[in-house]
Amino acid sequence: MILIVALWTLLFLTVLAVSAGMGTRQKIILLGRLQDRAEVQGALEAGIKKGVSLLMDDLENNQFLYSPDGKQRRHHNPDELSGIRVGDVTVDVVCRQAFGAGGLVREIYGLCDEQGLLNINVADRLVLARLMALVLGIRDDEAQDLADNIVDWRDYGKRQQEGFFSDEYYSQLEHPYEMKETPFERIDELLLVKGITKGIYDALRPFVTVWGDGRVNINTVPGVVLQAFGLDPEVVEKILRAR
Structure with a gap:
């Protein structure tokens, strides 16, 4: 025992x-x-x-x-x-920086100048659509759809698209949420916008910001952003060479 x-x-x-x-x-x-x-x-x-x-x-x-x-x-x-x-x-300390007149991106040891990027809170639909087409290499109608979705997300009561393409799209997601209808506070909010995939976001990130008043620093603005504002490629090349 x-x-x-x-x-x-x-x-x-x-x-x-x-x-x-x-x-x-x-x-x-x-x-x-x-x-x-x-x-x-x-x-x-x-x-x-x-x-x-x-x-x-x-x-x-x-x-x-x-x-x-x-x-x-x-x-x-x-x-x-x-x-x-x-x-x-x-x-x-690394920055993904756009260089040249095209949409090429490189990593450099340095600071990113947000004032040289396109502010998605104030850019109009046409400028956004041009940027999408230039950076992503997509058709004009596809670029315009993405631009409309961004503006619809940030602007209260200024819907370009209705029905499935606005409120109903977000409410019918597996994990639904409402459109923000206020300015972007963080750049990664783009991932919440209809049509913005991770690949699209990564491609756009070196060219866009949520900071600033919409004016860009001519000393650091990428050539693609200048083209999105409507400048001819020849003029953009001259600006890039001069600086």
């Missing part, structure tokens, strides 16, 4: 030890992940602060003028904006 009690006691203690060990291991893994996340978050914040510091330093040194040296330092500066070491984490 005593032997049986001893065996049961040993079994109970073994199970308890295994459970405690598993619980401790899970807590250690969780703490490790939280620590890793904190380190990554700290590194990201350091990268942002580095970019802000560089920008403010450049503005003050150049008396808030957009000099050629300042342009180089802000938008193509691997010496200061790549390989930023924070603890065990390395951060690069």
Whole structure:
């Protein structure tokens, strides 16, 4: 009888030890992940602060003028904006930047100038449609549909499309939601708009913004955006060469 009690006691203690060990291991893994996340978050914040510091330093040194040296330092500066070491984490400040007269995109070590992009909150349907056609290489009618969907999403009571193509489309989705009918607050809200797939969003992202008053910085605006505003390709080429 005593032997049986001893065996049961040993079994109970073994199970308890295994459970405690598993619980401790899970807590250690969780703490490790939280620590890793904190380190990554700290590194990201350091990268942002580095970019802000560089920008403010450049503005003050150049008396808030957009000099050629300042342009180089802000938008193509691997010496200061790549390989930023924070603890065990390395951060690069990278911008997907459009270049040339076409829709080509490259990654550079530097800051993105949102003032050089097309503001989807104020651009009209025609400009948006031109941009869609140029960047995505789609037909004019398809580009116009996407432009209409964007404007319908952002503007209250100014519907270009009715019925299935507006309210009913969003209400009939598997996970329905309402049209916002207010300006975009984040650029990734585009993914909520009818017809904007992840592929389309990724293609448009280097050319559009939700910031600014609609005017663009002639020193950084992509050639495709200038064409979307109606400038001839020959004029766009001259502007790009001059700057």
